[in-house]
Amino acid sequence: MIRCRQLVVTLAGRRVLDHVDCHVGRGETVALVGPNGAGKTTLLRCVLGLVRYQGDITIGGVDTRRDPVAARRRLGYLPQTLLTADDSARGALAFVAALRGIPRASVDAGLARVGLSEHARRPVKSFSTGMRQRLSLAAALLGDPDLLVLDEPTASLDQHGQDEVVALLRGLHAEGKTILLSSHRAEEVRALATRVVAMAEGRVVVAEPPRTAWVPELRILPGGP
């Protein structure tokens, strides 16, 4: 579903990604793990087309540099900085739906999917962090994309919120969605990932299933939980 070849990113004179190769197969849930500054978020941003890079990225066979719009149409994105807007929840979601060319009718279904139907008219600014996280997830799911790119999906959530989001993502994985996420939380990685890509200093250092002997090592990675 995603294939990255020889990605190199240099920001402010510092090499943030150093010849990174990785792939995410259809139906996989791949977790990017590693200490702060390892290059996880930069790799996600390359996939999203937010950062200039050397190398190649394809999403569903589409080259992200040649046809970025078609490539991004295949994915839904949950940012680390949550969706904020002056609008109501319905208005914010309707705007994203309009950008993606999705019928407005799917907005209410999206709100229902994350349990926010009752709050559809409330301004997003009045939402708690957990509610905004769910709203952002609803936005990522608009149009039912095959691929979800999630940047720290449970960061800043309390335990109950984390459990809710993890349950929702497990459901999406069961539906056959492909998920690429970055995470610092070992529990989240164990609960969700079918494969782990560990990064350090801009390089992929290991790519294995999470239930192998590697996972306990996650706990001793600098910056890990």
Added chain:
Amino acid sequence: MRPRIVSLFALREVRSSVKGRWFLVGTVTFALLALAVSRLGMAGAERWGVSTFDRSTVALLNLVFLFVPLLTLPLGAASFAGEAEDGSLAYLMAQPVTRGEIYLGKVVGLLAAMTLSLGLGFGGAAMLIGAHGGSASRFGVLVGGAWLLGVVMTLVGVLLATLAKNRVRALAAAMGAWILLVFLCDFGVLALAASQSLGPEAMFGIAVANPLEAVKTLVALFVSKRLEVLGPVGVHAVQTLGRGGLAMLLVGVVAVWSALSAGAGYWLFRRGNFA
């Protein structure tokens, strides 16, 4: 470039600008300036005849052209830099849209918000002038000049935002540009003239390279039939180029500033990393 997507971003920008404090401050300021222009102009017309409208309007031009950049430079700077800083610009870019659509939509929206604010502010004064039989056409030239200046300053603000790393720096750069264009350029021209013994052509050329000075001269050229309101250098320019030629030169200066600011802003926006 899909017009539907561009219009979505433009409408979003207008909505966001109208809800912001800038819109209210801008509209009230424009209204006060416009009322000052119209009241002084009409008071003069009642006492001494319509000719005094020239002087009072030209005198107030300086005030109008002091505030229009002060309000419009930060408008462009804050919008782009603020959204880049809070991550919402990156979020929008992760949608199936191009950077060109985002940039054009936001710029069109900012210009529409500026036009709306200026229109509301000056609109009331225009009606007042119309009701009192004042010179609506001259006032229209003043409003047109203010709008033209608003366009170029908004675009310069956008360019500064694409250069700055965050909102605070973008706003500081906007304030710096305002001080430079409104005050320091005049001093610079005077200093150059004094130190280099510049002729009137060179002085005029350097002065109107400043878009603010170009628009101010353009408005003065059309608001008043008297050449002396343009100053000695302006009079020399009219005598050399003719009114039409001078107007074309001044419009050209504004067009070049607008095109360069918008083009450079887009180039930087397209190449930028949004982390």
